[in-house]
Amino acid sequence: MPKELSWENAEDIGILLSEAYPDLDPLTVRFTDLHKHVIALPDFKDDPKKSNEGKLEAIQMAWHTEFLDRTQG
Numbered sequence: 001m002p003k004e005l006s007w008e009n010a011e012d013i014g015i016l017l018s019e020a021y022p023d024l025d026p027l028t029v030r031f032t033d034l035h036k037h038v039i040a041l042p043d044f045k046d047d048p049k050k051s052n053e054g055k056l057e058a059i060q061m062a063w064h065t066e067f068l069d070r071t072q073g
Contacts, residue, residue: 006046007038007055014062016041018070026063031056 005013017026017037029037034056039048 003043004045005041005043007050007059010055010058010062013038013041013044013059014064014066016043017059017063018066022070024067026060026067029060031060034060 005016014026020041021037026034031053035048035051038044038051038056038059
């Protein structure tokens, strides 16, 4: 994983969120809360204002993939 994460690192962020919140179904997380979770990650270094719906959705889907792998795999 990159040492410094940005909004473009949806897959890496999804993995980290899956590890940080193993019992949380990402599809139940509002984008406002998702944004807070992402910018709270220690390696996240991008401008919080650069997020948008598409980037948050990509992160949510990457997180959801990890969630399904863990819960259904």
